[in-house]
Amino acid sequence: MPKIVKKYGKITLILGLILVMVMTYVAIIPRAKAAGDAATLISDTVSDSRPGSSYTPNHVIKFKYATGTTVAEGNTQTVQFTGFTTGSTTTVNGDWEVAYSADGSSYTALTYTTHYTLGLPPVSTANPTLTITWVAAGATLVNANKYIRITLTNDSDQLPNPAASVCTITLSGTTNYATGTAKVAIIASVTVTATIAETLSFSIAGLNTGSVNGQAITAVSNTATAVPLGALAAGTQTVGAQTLTVATNATNGYTVTTQYTGALHSTTANHDLTDHTGTNAAPATMSAGVEAFGYTTDDSSLGTGTATRFTSSGGNKWAKFTTSPLEVAYSATAASEDTNIGYQADITATTPAGSDYTTTVIFVCTPIY
Secondary structure, three states, X not given: OHHHHHHHHHHHHHHHHHHHHHHHHHHHHHHHHHHEEEOEEEEEEEOOOOOOXXXXXXXXXXXXXXXXXXXXXXXXXXXXXXXXXXXXXXOOHHHEEEEEEOOOOOOEEOOEOOOEEEEOOOOOOEOOEEEEEEOHHXXXXXXXXXXXXXXXXXXXXXXXXXXXXEXXXXXXXXXXXXXXXXXXXXXXXXXXXXXXXXXXXXXXXXXXXXXXXXXXXOOOOOOOOOOOOOOOOEOOOEEEEEEEEEEEOOOOOEEEEEXXXXXXXXXXXXXXXXXXXXXXXXXXXXXXXXXXXXEEEOOOOOOOOOHHHOEEOOEEOEEOOOOOOEEEEEEOOOEEEEEEEEEEEEEOOOOOOOOOOEOOEEEEEEEOO
């Protein structure tokens, strides 16, 4: 009999131990699981990763609650910025946005106090923590939409970057919260330098059709190096022309000036063809009593005082050549453009004959950097 009692007593003890283990699993393990579940897809994207307190980037933190996590009113979700230290200015509720999403692509902002409240990190605190406390309406939305986005719109000296390092974003909380970590690299920036070479091209071509500044071209054998006005006739206006082409990347554009080496002169006749009497000379139909030589331009962008040599209330004008430079083309910005230049000659019935009336005209293009 004692043997039977001893035998069944051992069985009873073993069964009791098994029962205790089962009860422990049922009672303890589920409670531990309810405290916090591992989140997935955790990340923190910063708008500026340069090290140093002068940089205060925005943070966009994303994660997904575990499928089995069900938050309730009063549950908290914390985000700790390990490796960071808050600055001298505290953040305010408006600097933070908490949003939810059903699929992690399109987020909808939750409303402060209606869906959650915030516990903000104090100033000058190492490894600061943000605490989100769910309100019932917010818990309902979060439970149906597991993706969460927390955005900090950083401001001056609120959450500055630390020295170059790898920092950690840690998720935690109290009761039914997401757990996990994400890394943030604070790394020196890369300085990229480049040089754009200064460019300038300047060319001249003959212009044999059309007009310049309203004056029809009559001499039609003009080239890049020669403007043959041909045989002049008393009382007849003769106009030759060229096109100046400038291309430059100079920031402040360019200017083109012109001058001649001396009057349109004939050695055989020992005579200078009279220059226009002054700037802004009228190009009216010549009569036998007028002798003149000058130039015009169709660039309407010339500066005040310069353009008036060529236009006025009286119409298009011609200017007197000089041995000092005068502006004939201009741009205030980098440009690639053409400007037409006209040369005019008129004679009288008594202008001395000669086939060698000649002068040299010089153009200088200056980019303005």
